[in-house]
Each structure stands twice: as C-alpha cells, then as structure tokens.
Amino acid sequence: MKVMPDEPDILEEYDFSSGVKGKYARRYAEGENVVVIDPDVAKYFPDHEAVHEALRSLLPVVKKGTRKNTQQT
Secondary structure (H helix, E strand, O other), X not given: OOEOOOOOOOEOOOXXXXXXXXXXXXXXXXXOOOOOOOHHHHOOOOOHHHHHHHHHHHHHHHHHHHHHHHHHX
C-alpha cells in the first residue's frame, strides 16, 4: 500500500482524474440520504432503483406493524 507523498491519506492507486467536483453537492444539500450497504447485500442490488423497489415492497409490512404497535399503546 503506497501513499501519495503530498497526501498521506490518499493511496497511489486512487484515480480521481475523471472525477467531477461537486457532482452530488446539490443533492446532498437538499437532504439526500446516503446509506452504505454491506457488500454481501449490495451484490443483489445493482443500482438505487433495485434498492428502492425492494424497500417499497416492504412498506405494507412496515405500515401494518406500525398500526399494530400504535393500537397496543
């Protein structure tokens, strides 16, 4: 593991040459949530739409559980 001489926190193999500065700044400022998914789970979800579809399919279960908990109190 070789670090860059001027930047000890940046490894030599990192390549930011085609990066776009501020690409996600607007979305972040608007309150976009960033969630890191563990690699073993992420391999089943190729993009954010797949994650959203899976989470939306769970909403009826979550809503049902929320109503049940609310009625018990």
